[in-house]
Amino acid sequence: MTALRPDLAVIACHVAPGSRVLDVGCGEGELMDVLRSDSGCDARGMEIDPVLVERCVAKGLSVVQGDADRDLAEYPDKAFDYAILSQTLQTAARPDRMLDELLRVGRRAFVSFPNFAHWRTRAALMFGGRMPVTRSIPVSWYETQNIHHVTVKDFRDLVRAKGVTVEQEWFFAGDRQIGSASANLRAEYAVFEVSR
């Protein structure tokens, strides 16, 4: 098995064994697979792309094809110990409402996203004058699924405004974990564990 993406790996080792987990936007189910086999979690997934859902089902994972913006509403309150949203917040129609929904269906949530304030992104916009295409934001503006670019500072503002508590946070540059000092400039992506 290939190694998990660093943000998923950090989530995988902070989910308590045996938890009930909902992975929103679970892709091919890499994280669910690890949570199930290594931590004995009851992992469920939601994914919008039917091809990816099919791959998950073929692995024996419980994944529902659905649109997180709409279908999270169908889950009961606190049905899960953790709701996980990895690299999907920036594709949500309303990231603020998505955060509310995550913390409604889960007691805690992990949220990871590419940080638009990373120095490479800033440089690309400043010197290139065009929407940046970088290794953490690799797709051109016209075909990207990211409709709400977000920065570490923006996310902190959002959770503060919502009265959401940040339990833990991790920052990455490439595959390397970095400290929180000037993370808004140095981090390519961020992972937050939040609760209400």
Next chain:
Amino acid sequence: MAPTIASHAITLPDPLPLDSGQVLEGVQIAYETYGELAADKGNAILLCHALTGDQYVASPHPITGKPGWWERMVGPGKPIDTSRYQVICANVIGSCMGSTGPASDAADGKPYAMRFPVITIRDMVRGLVGLLDVLGIERLHAVVGGSMGGMQALSLAANWPQRAERVLAIASTSRHSAQNIAFHELGRQAIMADPNWQGGDYYGSDAAPDAGLAVARMAAHITYLSEDGLTDKFGRNLQDRPDGSKGAKSFGFDADFQVESYLRYQGSGFTQRFDANSYLYITRAMDYFDLAEEHGGRLADAFTGSSARFCLVSFDSDWLYPTAESRHVVHALNAAGAAVSFVELSAPFGHDSFLLEVPALDRVIKGFIE
């Protein structure tokens, strides 16, 4: 290696109580098995057939000689692998391929005809569970069904929650919509309007309501296809004449269009293998089906006792049981905390997609069952 084919019928040892309050005595269930049952009987998969299906899922049909209806899915090395699992497929009660139905003899030695009690999907499943009891199969590895077969799979999960570890419902629903009921009523009226129907007492007479049954089948068949599928296959193409000359408008009511000819063929072929009264009874059972109603009006409550894993599959071109119907079930299963997978597959064949070549379906079924 050819699959093991067993041709069997059993008589249920106990009377079968029905949702209507009536009781059927001496119920016979005809079934086929494929593959070997493990010593611990833990590898059995119950396959539930659709409205006009039967137990011949992976072996030739004894009347038509055509291959089994899910030959592509069931067999050694196939997605439902009979070298690992024993597949059991039974003819539902009310049908006409060996299980007790309106054509069967009642206690007085004459066919039941319309004296046969009205049955429900849950009654059919009661019959299937009775069969499992006789076979000594306590817990199924999986129950699998498409269309009406999916209704049976969901009904089994709701009413006998400990009997199956996995529940797979394809192109199915938890209830019949007004439109579903309307199409079935059209078919029933076509049968009952045929003078040869004779109030259902046509058994033993030399005339059966074949014309009415053929119309019922033609109407239903349209609902199994998609507009795009029909257009691709037939368009407005004209049918060549029996003498081989090019098709032309006849300015009459022959089957000028290929699609007309196709439907007539489907209709007449159907009358050779299916009983008109069975069609009435089984469509009625489907129309009555409403799993939420059976459980106090809340569908999630139907599944609260289940520890099974569920998988639902819909097809984007199916307008008979559209994706929204499957989603409705998925939401209820989520609310009940059940482990559920759901995927809407893209296929051009409408409702019939579950019977046809859709490779993604093969992968989903194989992945879910194993």
